Amino acid sequence: MKKIVKHDQDVTKQHNKQMILDIIKKQRPISRAEITKITKMSATSIGRFVSELCEEGFIRETNLTSSGLGRKAVMLDIEPGAIYSIGVDIEKKRISFGLMDFSETVTVYRRVDYQAQKSTPEETAELICCEIRAMVEEQNLPSEKVIGIGIGVPGVINYEQGIVQFSATLGWKNVAFAKMIEAELQIKTVIDNDLKVKILSEYLYGSAKGSNKTALIGIGTGIGSALIINGEVFRGGSNSAGELGHTTLDPNGNLCDCGKRGCLQTYVDENSLIMEARRVSEITDVRQVYAAARNNERWAKEIVWRTALYIGITINNIVCMYNPDTVILSGELIENYREIVDLVEEHSEQVIWEPFRGTFKVIPSELRGDGIVMGAGALAMQHFAPLAGRLSEE
Ligand SMILES: [Zn+2]
Structure with a gap:
């Protein structure tokens, strides 16, 4: 019995220490008094945990002091070189x-x-x-x-x-x-x-900071998506939630490399763009299509326009399923031609189901390749x- 109580105390202690470290990490620099206020724990306990974290090298006292009314207090920050x-x-x-x-x-x-x-x-x-x-x-x-x-x-x-x-x-x-x-x-x-x-990265450091429900669509060689809900990545049963590329758009459509017809990725990824472009021009790379579109060549502009339409359709499908507040567009196909985000917006009237219009924002990835x-x-x-x-x- 005693052992169990001891174990519970250890767990609680560890939990509190972790919580304090989390607070310092998120709100740094911060004073001991502010931590006391947030946690409603005693100043003595906070002092003890802070000393332990300092000794273990996770945090340090800074030269800064708190401003504003009241006594000046030493501010705490985490130690970047700890791990x-x-x-x-x-x-x-x-x-x-x-x-x-x-x-x-x-x-x-x-x-x-x-x-x-x-x-x-x-x-x-x-x-x-x-x-x-x-x-x-x-x-x-x-x-x-x-x-x-x-x-x-x-x-x-x-x-x-x-x-x-x-x-x-x-x-x-x-x-x-x-x-x-x-x-x-x-x-x-x-x-x-x-x-x-x-998407974890966009949630922690980029476009989705502060969002509760974000969907990310990645388009490059293939198309996929990911969803984060209240800070947690939605994984599905076998971590495959979001595999959009092989959702069927048209059962009589183009043959996909998976053996089925009319998969989404046969309409919207880099290969499909190149295939489409090759009907009119000897290109090998999507960048050539983009260069031609920027050069106002009609065939290229039409291909990009059509791609934007399918991205719009994809967004509508995702929004209807998950009702996110933010949709991030990422991947090489977007990042090499950011103008496409505006084109997608132009299609939204046509492709987004009315009750969802204006309920979410569409933004390009902030972190790009990193x-x-x-x-x-x-x-x-x-x-x-x-x-x-x-x-x-x-
Ligand atoms: Zn397929």
């Missing part, structure tokens, strides 16, 4: 890395041109480990300060077991990728679908930080 995580973004043609400190700032970026599809998963894991080792060494970081690695991967990901179940972009099937990295570096690793990582690196770093922080701000776990 680090590493965010990785595996894309079709490159891999990006970021070192994230405890203040959740990515202090170092690194990018490598690399086509994972042309190599084995083992070779890709090897390259990632080499780059991470180099990055940590360059910063002279003791390896125990790096508490985890987060990786955003395009495809269907078994997030709990760290397995890439299927990735058309990388050509992988059932690859236990997290384990490969862990075995090599001895650093805990979490992997997740790239768009789920990206979103996944930042989100993956944050994911690792949430998962592996010994005592860090957890979003909405537990």
